[in-house]
Amino acid sequence: MRAAVVSRFGGPEVVEVVETAVREPAAGQVRIKVAAASLNPADAGVRSGVFGGAGRQLGLGWDVAGTVDAVGDAGGAWSVGDEVVALDPGLLKPLGTHAEYVVVDSGAVAAAPRTVGAVAAATLPLNALTAVQALDLLELVPGQSLVVTGAAGAVGGYAVQLAVRLGVSVTGVAREGDEELVRSLGAGEFVSGEVGAGSVDAVLDAAVLGEPALAWVRDGGAYAGVIPQAQPGSVRGVRTGAVEVSADGGRLAELVRLVDEGVLTTRVAETFALDDAAKAHARLAEGGVRGRLVLVP
Incomplete structure (x- = not known):
């Protein structure tokens, strides 16, 4: 072959x-x-x-x-x-x-x-599993606020859609020209630059911004990166971690179902x-x- x-x-x-x-x-x-x-x-x-x-x-x-x-x-x-x-x-x-x-x-x-x-x-498989497993690390509940960096990308786009489905308020961070796309994925807010310091419950850092994105999380919040072992250190009581994506046919089947239901694009x-x-x-x-x-x- x-x-x-x-x-x-x-x-x-x-x-x-x-x-x-x-x-x-x-x-x-x-x-x-x-x-x-x-x-x-x-x-x-x-x-x-x-x-x-x-x-x-x-x-x-x-x-x-x-x-x-x-x-x-x-x-x-x-x-x-x-x-x-x-x-x-x-x-x-x-x-x-x-x-x-x-x-x-x-x-x-x-x-x-x-x-x-x-x-x-x-x-x-890779991008949606990365997104959902990163969201698992954040342990968000309905009504909390989340920033997704790289929201126009493959991982970020799935993360926006999955988080919105959880009842989370999502701000997408991407280039200015991507606002229409990011909002179409369900983001309630769009930012092409900096987010206010300490203003959100959590960040899913698909764009790998690191410490600048960590600064946007409130004290005691959570940060999830997408490169294993590359997350910034914890500050102000913020939990930091990074997803190491794993194969999971059962979880993948759930994501397939969401594609068929029109939830994931x-x-x-x-x-x-x-x-x-x-x-x-x-x-x-x-x-x-x-x-x-x-x-x-």
């Missing part, structure tokens, strides 16, 4: 598509024939060496939408032919979802949405053939992408 990998670090040009063996699923795993897989900033980090792993082949891709192709022993409720989505987490793995086939744990899998196609469905910026993975990385590096770039084998 073909798979996008890096064997050295650098810019988009180091991404190569190689031929490699198709893996067989072990007990408790399923193999998915990939229909679509989104490109995320984490993949750019792997490509550029941010997370280490020099001297070995590293696979790219966390999200997948496709069809179950083979099932290992004790593969759960999944059968060959099922249309599914899944998260294949891990920064330093030999193969990822940017491939023709991927093997994942059966517990990471959920039935695909009925209301959107595979390309749109592929934008859901999937956004695709552009599609690329798997063989053009390097071009997709170059487009991501240009910036200004609203929605996800998606690779199609």
